[in-house]
Amino acid sequence: MLTGVQVVLAGGDARQLEVIRRLTEQDASITICGFDRLETSFPGVVRAEWQPSVLRQADALVLPPVGTDDDGTISAIFTERELKLTDDFMDALPKSCKIYCGLAKTYLRKLAEKHHIKLVELFERDDVAIYNSIPTAEGAVMMAIQNTDITIHGSNCIVLGLGRTGLTLARTLQGLGAKVKTGVRGEDLFARAYEMGFEPFYVPDLARQTGNIDLLFNTIPNMIITAQVIAGLPLRAVIIDLASKPGGTDFRFAEKRGIKALLAPSLPGIVAPKTAGRIIANGLIQMLLEDDRQRGNAT
Amino acid sequence: MLTGVQVVLAGGDARQLEVIRRLTEQDASITICGFDRLETSFPGVVRAEWQPSVLRQADALVLPPVGTDDDGTISAIFTERELKLTDDFMDALPKSCKIYCGLAKTYLRKLAEKHHIKLVELFERDDVAIYNSIPTAEGAVMMAIQNTDITIHGSNCIVLGLGRTGLTLARTLQGLGAKVKTGVRGEDLFARAYEMGFEPFYVPDLARQTGNIDLLFNTIPNMIITAQVIAGLPLRAVIIDLASKPGGTDFRFAEKRGIKALLAPSLPGIVAPKTAGRIIANGLIQMLLEDDRQRGNAT
Secondary structure, X not given: OOXXXXXEEEOEOHHHHHHXXXXXXXXOEEEEEOOXXXXXXXXXXXXXXOOHHHHOOOOEEEOOOOOOOOOOEEOEOOOOOOEEOOHHHHHHOOXXXXXXXXXXXXXXXXXXXXXXXXXXXXXXXXXXXXXXXHHHHHHHHHHHHHHOOOOOOOOEEEEEOOOHHHHHHHHHHHHOOOEEEEEEOOHHHHHHXXXXXXXXXXXXXXXXXXXXOOEEEEOOOOXXXXXXXXXXXXXXXXXXXXXXXXXXXXXXXXXXXXXXXXXOOOOHHHHOHHXXXXXXXXXXXXXXXXXXXXXXXXX | XXXXXXXXXXXXXXXXXXXXXXXXXXXXXXXXXXOOOOOOOOOOOEEOOOOHHHHOOOOEEEXXXXXXXXXXXXXXXXXXXXEEOOHHHHHHOOOOOEEEEOOOOHHHHHHHHHOOOEEEEHHHOHHHHHHHHHHHHHHHHHHHHHHOOOOOOOOEEEEEOOOHHHHHHHHHXXXXXXXXXXXXXXXXXXXXXXXXXXXXXXXXXXXXXXXXOOEEEEOOOOOOEOXXXXXXXXXXXXXXXXXXXOOOEOHHHHHHHOOEEEEOOOOHHHHOHHHHHHHHHHHHHHHHHHHHHHHHHHO
């Protein structure tokens, strides 16, 4: 249980509702900012204005998955007011407080560093990233169904990268009856892909693998679907790039060649906000419990 | 090959383009009506006005999957003119000509009977229905992803009916990691469902199976998701009814209780028109080849 742990949640979307619900179950002391348009009532939760004083007792400041944008704005769909994380707020935070988000941008990273506040990026955790890969794969499947005129069943797919997201996606496509080739680096992943019934190849051979491809999924965050690769794709092929912005595709060249190429947005919050919220809540609670245990041991 | 076989195609959507393409490959003599807004060129295919004389030499009249509507109108998205199948047209058809569609409505059935013309409903064929169940299942998955805030993976699903569509859908959901219960009639299907790792139950027990259900799919074309069943569903549950109109759900009561219930449209033409067209073309060509063989044997 998180009895007595002071958590401040600032901003966010439907996913944070699940986080609030789960923190309540754990008996944390919760203050939420940026939820004034939300009508759901959360018994025992304090609603407050976003001002530095709200952070004075905080053990944890929970930001939305994206953290802040590049000028410190915290996205908050349940309010019309602007929430910004600035020096004033950071000065108000106890030095022992940690800031939690999904993945941080440079602004937030630098701010935390400057104020010697520990920043925790939940999506860097392997377990959270693997759980999150499930809604990501389902979102990718949805995009594939919407953007092709064929079924995924029986289609020729390539998944680039067999990491946390790539493996889930390859298995999901296989489960739907697609023929799946996987582009990997390293003999171990090649062997694993073979064992799992995928047709593996090494990433540098990509341009030789694309002749009859219907769907090309990328999870590798480097420029990998180059003009040369795109030039070898059939015109019917659709590229779905799941790597974080700016993706790993030469989108300009794809457009020029008339090949549909889509940079997927962050899918979990779109296709399964409740599941995505639960994943964040589980990861967060586990870390807060650990922090609390350490504080207990220290006193 | 279908050399010398006279086929007239009237109306339809993107699926018929695949049919035209495949019939061309088989060297049939093809006349198309209701495609004037279409810019694709089909070498050797004759474009004609929809008038009775066009049918005089026909061995086969191919209508869109839905046949005609209840006043004889043939849906045709590639023209603004109206195509209607009336007595004049039926009189022009040689008695040996067959009419092909997916599934016929009463109007078309009665008209064919009156004029002693054989009507072939392709979707009644088991093989065609099974192939068609693949895009149907993918469309159902897409609807489920779009209409829930959780992932299909890990969700509790029920599929009612383990026929041609139900079996495909149950397997597809299982492939995505859902927990799938199947409502069946008959000990053989119960055993098969058990063997396949589904949790089977008999349809009359439905109301006792729905306590923790996230997604309820129906493929049985009778009123089966009654008010009593709906009353026992959790409020978060989503009903996706794949049975042909009017479906098997008490939609009025679902709305009253605030439970999302969707009657799926014909999904193959929406989510995978090219695959759906290929399925129709394959079934059609097989039947035309058989007809041609019989005509050859008779002369």
